[in-house]
Amino acid sequence: MRAIQITRHGGPETLDVTEVDDPVPGDGHLLVAVTAAGVNYADVSRIAGTYSVAVDLPFIPGSEVVGRTADGRRVVGLSFDGGGFAEQALIPADAAVDVPDGVTDEQALALLVQGLTAWHLLRGSARLRGGESVAVNAAAGGVGSLAIQLAREFGAGRVIAAASTSDKRRLALELGADAAVDSDPAGYAERIRQANGGQGVDVVLDANGGAAITAGLEALAQFGRLVSYGDAAHQGRPSIDPGRLAERNVSVAGFWLRPALALPLAYREPLSELLSLTAQGRLRPITGSRYPLSDADRAFADLIARRTTGKVVLLVA
Structure with missing residues (x-):
């Protein structure tokens, strides 16, 4: 599968599109066919090697994903272990929350x-x-x-x-x-x-x-x-x-x-509430900046330079 993988720390220039093996889900994880992945400032720190939690190289960034499970569920989920900037990703099963009809991929990612x-x-x-x-x-x-x-x-x-x-x-x-x-x-x-x-x-x-x-x-x-x-x-x-x-x-x-997310009732319940409010039109996540997976380096360069608006998203599928 295609993925963005870093083999050295640095800036956007370290984001390389490469072919890697498909991930294999173990106990407690779901395999998701990624349609879009969210980009955060924390990803900038991970790539630079300055994040508070060290990552082992090579590393596939991306902690926010939305996509389809093998049984057809459309889910959004968060994994601090990375792996989201790829055509397929693993997320903890208890972190996968169904996305209601009427909520776009970009909106769902903005709510994570x-x-x-x-x-x-x-x-x-x-x-x-x-x-x-x-x-x-x-x-x-x-x-x-x-x-x-x-x-x-x-x-x-x-x-x-x-x-x-x-x-x-x-x-x-x-x-x-x-x-x-x-x-x-x-x-x-x-x-x-x-x-x-x-x-x-x-x-x-x-x-x-x-x-x-x-x-x-x-x-x-x-x-x-x-x-x-x-x-x-x-x-x-x-x-x-x-x-x-x-x-x-x-x-x-x-x-x-x-x-904070390690606390009881700190993840699924509030995220479900946020998704429901968005589906009802009572909450409006700001979306806007979208890039194909192959342009991840440009997405990060624009984010760092504050040229982006709304939630920055990599379109995968």
């Missing part, structure tokens, strides 16, 4: 890492309660665009989007945000408070890190929670004074999806 992250940020880390206000940074990104919509579904009283350009802020408003502000850390807290009727917000979700965390803390109301789930700005880790947190009873949490 990004959708599950948004779900857990709001339900688990932030412990969002009905009527609370939420500020979503990087609001036009894969996680942020879904977090805006899910915050609404979960009963948020007011949702404020923060993004770097007017086009991104316009998209956030189309997705249901009540207000959208510039995400520049300078003046961020003032803009968030103004958008929230002069009050701090109950929850801030941040993927930028660095100065955005410091600014986000200043935007919180009493007993507010900031959840950090990324470091896109690459500005280093900010110094946080516990005494300053105590002054307003605010807290900071960090989130990483991989260990």
Whole structure:
């Protein structure tokens, strides 16, 4: 079968199309004829050799796949062991979830890492309660665009989007945000408070890190929670004074999806909910950038250069 295989660490130039043996499913795994595979920033780190969990070479990247099982089921699934950038892939049987009619391959893939992250940020880390206000940074990104919509579904009283350009802020408003502000850390807290009727917000979700965390803390109301789930700005880790947190009873949490999915009821149930909401038209995953499997190197180059929009997908079948 055709697959994208890396034999050395580096950049997009290491992504080679090659012929490899078909995978053979063992106990607890399903063989899936892949129709499309999702591309994530974590794949960039795996290919570069900088991911927190080392991979053995040669390696077939790709943890998100959608396709058909031998008995004809159309499923979407997640496997942190890779193997998705290929015509056939193995996924744990308990990670394969049926895709409802009306949900496209691209939408289903957008609900895996990004959708599950948004779900857990709001339900688990932030412990969002009905009527609370939420500020979503990087609001036009894969996680942020879904977090805006899910915050609404979960009963948020007011949702404020923060993004770097007017086009991104316009998209956030189309997705249901009540207000959208510039995400520049300078003046961020003032803009968030103004958008929230002069009050701090109950929850801030941040993927930028660095100065955005410091600014986000200043935007919180009493007993507010900031959840950090990324470091896109690459500005280093900010110094946080516990005494300053105590002054307003605010807290900071960090989130990483991989260990969270090991918890009971953390994968199939929320993913099924996300797929159902999408099938009903109540959730709109942002899709757009699609590449044939043979152009995986171009897909990664565009992703790294921020030339992509929506969920980045490799079309396999």
